[in-house]
Structures are given as structure tokens and as C-alpha cells.
Amino acid sequence: MIDLWKEWVGRRWNAEARFLNLERMNEDEWLKRHRLLSPASPDAKKEPQVVFKIASKLKPEVETISLAHNNLVSGAMMTTLAHYLPKLANLSLEGNRLSGWKELDNISGRRGRLSQLRELVLVGNPIRELEYKNNRAQQYKSEIARRFPSLEILDGEPIARVGFDAPALSTSTSTRPHNMLSTFAFQMQPSLIAGVDGPMVSNFLGRYFPLYDQQRGALLDVYAPDATFSFSANTAIPPRARIEGIHVSKEFPNQRKLEWAPWLSGGLGGSRNLGRMTGSLQKVTQSLHLGGEQAVKAMADLPATRHDITGAPEKFCVDAFPIYQGEKPNLLVTVHGQFTELPSEGIRSFDRSFVLAVAPEGSRARQNDWQVMILSDQLVIRAYSSFEAWRPGPMRVQAGDLLPTPALLEVLSAVPKPQRYLMQDLILRTRLNLQYAEDCLKNNDWDLERAMANFEQVKANLPADAFLPENAFMS
Amino acid sequence: MSTLTQNDIEIATRAADNFTRLYYSTYDSPTRVDDIPNFYRANSALTWNGQPFEGIEGVRELMGGIPTTKHEVQSFDCHPIPGSQPPSLLVTVSGIVTHGKGPAGNPANTPRHAVDGHPRVFSQTFILAPDPNAPPTKSGEVAKYYITADALRFVG
Numbered sequence: 202m203i204d205l206w207k208e209w210v211g212r213r214w215n216a217e218a219r220f221l222n223l224e225r226m227n228e229d230e231w232l233k234r235h236r237l238l239s240p241a242s243p244d245a246k247k248e249p250q251v252v253f254k255i256a257s258k259l260k261p262e263v264e265t266i267s268l269a270h271n272n273l274v275s276g277a278m279m280t281t282l283a284h285y286l287p288k289l290a291n292l293s294l295e296g297n298r299l300s301g302w303k304e305l306d307n308i309s310g311r312r313g314r315l316s317q318l319r320e321l322v323l324v325g326n327p328i329r330e331l332e333y334k335n336n337r338a339q340q341y342k343s344e345i346a347r348r349f350p351s352l353e354i355l356d357g358e359p360i361a362r363v364g365f366d367a368p369a370l371s372t373s374t375s376t377r378p379h380n381m382l383s384t385f386a387f388q389m390q391p392s393l394i395a396g397v398d399g400p401m402v403s404n405f406l407g408r409y410f411p412l413y414d415q416q417r418g419a420l421l422d423v424y425a426p427d428a429t430f431s432f433s434a435n436t437a438i439p440p441r442a443r444i445e446g447i448h449v450s451k452e453f454p455n456q457r458k459l460e461w462a463p464w465l466s467g468g469l470g471g472s473r474n475l476g477r478m479t480g481s482l483q484k485v486t487q488s489l490h491l492g493g494e495q496a497v498k499a500m501a502d503l504p505a506t507r508h509d510i511t512g513a514p515e516k517f518c519v520d521a522f523p524i525y526q527g528e529k530p531n532l533l534v535t536v537h538g539q540f541t542e543l544p545s546e547g548i549r550s551f552d553r554s555f556v557l558a559v560a561p562e563g564s565r566a567r568q569n570d571w572q573v574m575i576l577s578d579q580l581v582i583r584a585y586s587s588f589e590a591w592r593p594g595p596m597r598v599q600a601g602d603l604l605p606t607p608a609l610l611e612v613l614s615a616v617p618k619p620q621r622y623l624m625q626d627l628i629l630r631t632r633l634n635l636q637y638a639e640d641c642l643k644n645n646d647w648d649l650e651r652a653m654a655n656f657e658q659v660k661a662n663l664p665a666d667a668f669l670p671e672n673a674f675m676s
Numbered sequence: 677m678s679t680l681t682q683n684d685i686e687i688a689t690r691a692a693d694n695f696t697r698l699y700y701s702t703y704d705s706p707t708r709v710d711d712i713p714n715f716y717r718a719n720s721a722l723t724w725n726g727q728p729f730e731g732i733e734g735v736r737e738l739m740g741g742i743p744t745t746k747h748e749v750q751s752f753d754c755h756p757i758p759g760s761q762p763p764s765l766l767v768t769v770s771g772i773v774t775h776g777k778g779p780a781g782n783p784a785n786t787p788r789h790a791v792d793g794h795p796r797v798f799s800q801t802f803i804l805a806p807d808p809n810a811p812p813t814k815s816g817e818v819a820k821y822y823i824t825a826d827a828l829r830f831v832g
Contacts, residue, residue: 316697343686350693359816361683363691363762365698366714366810366820379706383776386741389830390726427680429755435770437750439832441791474751475689476696485689489755491680520723520827524803526760535801535827552799552831554768556757577755579768579801586797586832591725596830598743598776600792601783622741 203251205235210255219264221256224293226271241271241278250281257285265291269322273297276304283313293322300327302344309348320354321345329356343482380649384602384629386622388595392519397532402521405557405573406536410508414540417500422569424493425558425576431489432503432580434464434472439586447585456585459547464582469499496578505543518591524556531576532557539585552581595675603629603674623649628669631656637667684756684763687818692754692767695804695821700747709739715823717807722826743776748795757803762819765804773798773830797832801825 209231213222226232226239240248256263263286268279276299282289292308292315299305305328308315323329323345332341346352346360353360394402412419424430442448448456465472473488490499510517517538523530534555542549556577560566566574595604605613605625612635613625620642626649627638633656645651702711716722718731722738729738749771756763772795782793803826806819813820 346686346690350690350697353814353816359814361687361816361818362694363687363804363806363819363821364812364814364817365695366822379709380740381706381744382741383743385743385775387724387727387738393723393726393728395728425758427758429680429758429766431753431755433751433753433768433770435751437772439797440772440795441797441832444789444791444794446789473753475692475754476749476752482686486682486685489685518726518829518831520726520829522721522723522728522825522827524721524825525719526757526764526805531757531759533801533803533825533827535799535829537799537829537831550832552768552770552801552829554766554801554827556766556803558759576759577757577766579753579755579766581751581753581768581770581799583770583797583832590796590830590832593726597792599781599783600786600790602792618737619740 203255205237206251207255209235209237210252210259214259216259216261219261221259221263221266223252224267224269224271239271241268241273243274245278249278250285253281253285262288264289265293267293267295268297269293269295271297273299275299276307279307280313283308283315287315288317289315290317291320292318294326295322296325298327299323300331302328302348304328305348315349317351318349319351321349321352322356324356340482347478347482347485380623380647382622382626382649384598384626385596386625389591389593391593392517394519394521396523397521401572402519402532402534405534405571406519407511408571410510413500414505414507418497420500421493421497421565423560423566423571423573423575424496424578425566425574426493427491428493428496428575428577429489429491430496430499430578430580431470431473432464432468432499432582433474434461435474435581435583436461436465437584439584441590442584442586445587447587453548453585455545455547457547458545459542459549460545463504468503469495507541507543508538509540510538515592516588518588529558532573537591539588548585550583550585552583554579601676603632603676605629606673606675609669609673620647623647623652627652627656629674631660632668632674634667634669637663680756680758680763688754688756688763688765691765691804691821692752695767695802696749696752696769700749704745704747706744709736712739716826717822717824720822720824720826722823722828724828725830746774746778747798748772762806764806764824765802765821767802767804769798769800769802771798772796796830798828799831800828 226241232239238245238248240252307313329341332338345355447453470488478485490496519536521534524533534557536553539548539550555575557573558576560571560574564574613621616624623642624638641652641656645655702708713732713735716732716735720731722729724738749769752769754765754767757766774795779793803824804821805824807822810820
């Protein structure tokens with residue numbers, strides 16, 4: 202039976218064009234002669250899966266499939282398409298009877314996603330034709346483009362999009378060994394405020410957050426007239442905080458009183474997590490607040506807060522540096538920290554990213570003694586995680602990892618990069634001293650994995666002075 | 677009044693979706709040292725946990741200095757930034773990242789409440805800008821974008 206299907210798929214397969222033509226299956230005479238049920242038949246059960254599974258084994262890989270003119274009323278037939286052919290580039294569903302968005306869920310939703318689809322044809326389906334007839338062509342195109350972010354051509358027309366340079370399938374063939382370190386070459390550093398007047402940033406934050414706590418309306422002054430604001434709630438449970446039992450500890454007695462509902466649906470448009478907006482395009486637009494007035498109105502509908510940005514500076518972390526858009530530099534300011542949510546008195550963590558411009562002369566911001574003006578503001582609220590996460594110093598990858606002391610790092614700083622990072626990694630994993638670590642790596646062409654294997658072979662025979670003393674490391 | 681159009685917002689939303697998928701799958705792949713730098717240009721400014729890096733060489737140095745990663749994006753958001761056309765995009769990403777072998781790579785006698793090895797919460801903010809020197813290569817492409825600014829922190 203399988204062999205019959207394989208034979209039939211072979212008849213429909215154009216290997217040179219990488220095109221599997223599955224159109225008009227209900228009228229296929231060969232299938233009828235061999236008593237095989239058309240995969241597009243409403244009675245078909247396993248047939249589509251059998252065909253797609255066979256297709257997934259074709260060489261070269263299938264690039265294009267046509268399911269045109271199969272009288273498809275629902276998307277059920279495509280349930281396994283994304284599973285077997287995840288890299289499908291072009292799909293035609295021309296001339297079918299698909300009439301609702303949910304018919305595309307099997308290839309554009311959580312159950313299945315053709316994430317590399319470049320071209321799609323839906324001409325002749327009610328889902329398209331009705332929208333066009335009712336003057337909703339733009340909404341139709343937007344909805345499709347939103348469901349298939351990789352799409353470039355819809356119904357023969359290009360979709361306006363932005364491109365990135367990275368290859369979709371990596372074709373890089375480097376001759377250098379791809380050394381992957383097992384440790385971090387870099388440490389956690391304190392707040393970085395670079396390329397900008399330090400007080401400008403701290404003055405801004407020191408004024409912004411108390412107003413956010415006590416008088417959100419007054420913030421209208423500091424937003425540009427065409428500013429953008431949105432907030433997202435990341436409701437996932439943070440792994441490390443969970444392991445430490447923060448949410449049930451006596452130190453945080455009010456965590457269980459916190460609820461996500463005011464963040465998910467409050468703020469005049471709700472939480473804006475673009476990865477989860479499989480609902481309507483409306484939500485994507487409504488949750489983005491345009492202009493200072495809208496921004497401040499939305500914020501007024503969010504829970505009251507208490508930040509303590511000046512009282513406990515270690516609980517906050519700020520990274521700020523200039524960004525260049527055209528001629529004038531703006532300022533990117535990212536703040537990470539915590540606040541007490543009222544009235545529950547539970548603690549939340551947050552990340553807030555601001556794009557700031559220098560407040561122009563005569564602007565509302567300048568008139569109210571703000572040096573800067575907010576162009577964009579994105580707020581993320583998360584379940585509480587401790588500020589220990591950004592405590593400066595070296596970081597472990599696995600439990601039990603050795604960490605370098607400042608003295609060891611000092612000695613290593615004389616070694617040029619990238620050898621320095623490879624030596625540091627080897628030393629932390631083997632305790633070898635610098636000379637032995639360098640020799641080991643040199644003898645193995647600076648390939649870390651080979652060097653480690655070499656070390657394992659010879660370590661029993663190494664003298665005690667091949668190794669660093671205990672106090673070279675922190676554990 | 678806002679100068680942003682509905683079209684700007686839609687293109688930005690799709691760009692962010694595409695970008696986050698592409699960026700993190702590239703980051704988590706064995707070829708990241710060669711492939712991630714393609715997202716950046718010589719004038720890109722980035723910080724990794726407060727450590728600054730510059731340009732393509734800076735990114736390459738960073739990519740070679742951290743263990744293997746597995747990212748899980750839990751939420752992301754994107755605004756077109758008012759002031760230029762085509763607009764730059766502010767993208768913020770929140771999620772978790774596992775380094776090395778994760779909890780499975782911890783020694784057998786590791787106590788249960790030890791956090792090392794377990795995924796960390798990360799927050800990453802990008803500014804994506806149109807590249808004036810790279811014309812769009814495919815029909816429909818409004819512009820080729822690259823990462824002009826990138827700030828990452830472990831936050832949990």
C-alpha cells in the first residue's frame with residue numbers, strides 16, 4: 202500500500218523544480234484505479250499524513266507544494282504539513298473553499314507553523330475573495346502577513362517588509378576550530394553609563410520614578426508629542442527564583458496576593474507581547490499608545506507602584522549609551538529593577554527601555570525643566586527575581602565551577618586575545634598554570650576540545666607544579 | 677500628533693517577529709561566531725552585562741567568549757521610533773537562557789536549592805536601523821536592517 206503511495210507521489214514530483222504538485226487530487230484517475238482515497242477527500246483520515254511523510258523523504262528537499270483546486274473547506278488536511286515539511290518555501294491553496302482564519306491555524310499557529318514560507322497563494326478562496334469584495338483587502342493582507350512573518354509574496358504581490366543579513370540556513374564553512382568555551386570569558390559588570398553625561402541619566406531616572414509612583418499625570422511633560430509607549434507582562438515563572446523558593450519565603454509575605462489580570466488586560470489595551478498576539482490585529486494596534494497623552498492615560502490605568510530607586514541602588518541596574526539615528530544622537534537607557542505593587546504590597550521585577558532625545562528649546566519638556574524628552578518607552582513586568590542576578594563579579598556556568606580571582610585575571614590580561622580566553626577556560630577546567638595551559642593549547646593547535654582530551658590522557662603524570670595553587674581560584 | 681502610520685506599525689511587528697526568531701536560533705547554533713556578526717555593522721554598539729563591545733569584531737569576540745546557549749523567548753515588543761523614515765525599531769525581549777549543559781551538567785551531589793546551571797532570566801533591548809549602504813535585495817523589501825545598538829543583562 203505504501204509502495205502505491207510512493208509511486209503516486211513520484212508521479213506528482215518534479216525533482217528538478219523541487220515542486221510537488223498535489224492539485225486536483227479528488228479527480229486523480231490513477232488514485233481511483235488503484236482504489237486509493239484522495240487525501241483531499243472529506244473522508245480522508247491517514248492519507249494526508251502518509252503523503253506528507255513520503256514527501257518529507259524526497260531528495261532534493263521539497264520547496265514548493267500546490268494544493269490548488271482540492272475543494273478544501275477546512276485546514277484539517279494540513280495538520281501534519283508543518284511537521285513533515287517545516288522548511289516549505291512556497292504553498293498554493295488556490296481555488297479551494299477556505300473561508301475562515303482558523304483554517305490556517307494548522308500552518309500558522311501554535312499547533313503547526315510554516316516558519317520559512319516565502320510565497321503563499323490564496324486566490325479563489327472565500328477567505329480572500331470576500332475580504333476584497335468588502336473593501337478589506339488591506340486587512341486581509343495584514344492578517345496573512347502577521348500569521349506568516351517570513352512571507353515575501355502573497356497572491357503574486359510582494360509584501361512590504363524589512364530584511365536582515367543573516368543566512369536562514371547557515372552556509373558558513375570556517376576552517377578555524379569552533380572553540381566553544383565552557384566558562385564565561387567575561388564577568389558581570391556594574392551599571393554602564395557611557396558616552397553621555399552621567400548626571401543626565403541619574404537625574405532623569407531620579408525624577409521619573411517618583412513621579413511614576415505619585416503623580417503619573419505630570420509625566421506628560423517629558424514625553425514627546427509623538428512618543429510611543431507600551432508594556433508587556435512576562436508571566437513565566439523564573440527558574441532560579443523558583444528554586445530559591447522566593448515566592449513562598451517569609452521575606453516576601455505578599456507575593457501570593459499579586460495577580461496578573463490588571464497587567465494583562467488593564468492599561469487601556471492590555472499587555473503587548475507580540476509573540477502571543479494570535480488574536481486580532483486590533484490588539485497589536487490598541488496596545489501601542491501613540492503620543493504623550495495616550496501614554497499617560499494608559500499608565501494611569503495600571504496598578505499603583507512604589508519604586509525605591511535612590512534608597513537601594515544595588516536593586517537597580519542601568520545601561521545607557523548614545524545611539525545614532527541620522528545626524529542627531531539619541532540616548533538608549535535600559536533600567537532593570539523592582540517595585541512594590543499596590544495595594545497588595547507584593548514585589549515585581551521590571552525592565553524598562555527608553556529612547557531619549559535632548560529636549561529641544563521651547564519644548565514642553567524643556568519648559569518643565571527636563572533635559573531630555575522620551576521618544577519611546579517599553580516596559581516589561583515579570584515575576585520577582587533577585588537583584589543578585591546582576592551582582593558584579595565572575596559567573597558560574599555549572600555548579601561547582603571554579604572562578605578566577607582578580608589576581609589570576611590580572612596575570613591573564615597580559616595574554617593577547619583570543620588566546621587569553623581559551624587559556625582562561627582551560628585553566629578553570631584543569632587548574633593548570635599558565636605555562637602548561639599555553640603549551641597544552643599550542644600542542645593541540647589551539648583546539649580546546651583536543652587540548653582537554655590531551656590533558657585527560659596525561660594528567661596522572663603531570664608534576665604538582667604544573668598546577669596553580671588553591672588560592673588562584675574562588676569556588 | 678503621531679507621524680507613525682498603521683503600515684509602519686505592521687511592518688515593525690512583523691520585523692520583530694522575524695528578527696527574534698532568526699537572531700536567537702542563530703545565537704544558539706554552532707556557527708554563531710560566524711553568523712551572528714552579520715546582524716551588526718562597524719558602528720554597532722553593544723553591551724553584554726555591562727561589558728561594552730563595538731562593531732563586528734567586538735561581536736565576534738563576545739560570541740567566542742561565552743558557552744553554548746539555548747534561549748527561550750517568552751515575550752517581545754517592538755515600536756517604530758519616531759523621527760526617521762524608514763523608522764528605526766526599538767525591540768525588547770524577555771526570556772530565559774541556559775548556558776552550557778544546563779542543570780544536567782551539574783555535578784551529582786549538587787544541592788537541590790543551588791541555582792547554578794539553571795536557566796537565567798535575560799532582558800535584551802535592540803535598536804534596529806535601516807542600512808543606508810545595503811539596498812534591499814528582494815522585491816517588497818523596504819530596507820535592509822541591522823542591529824545598531826544592543827544591551828543585554830541577566831536579570832534573574
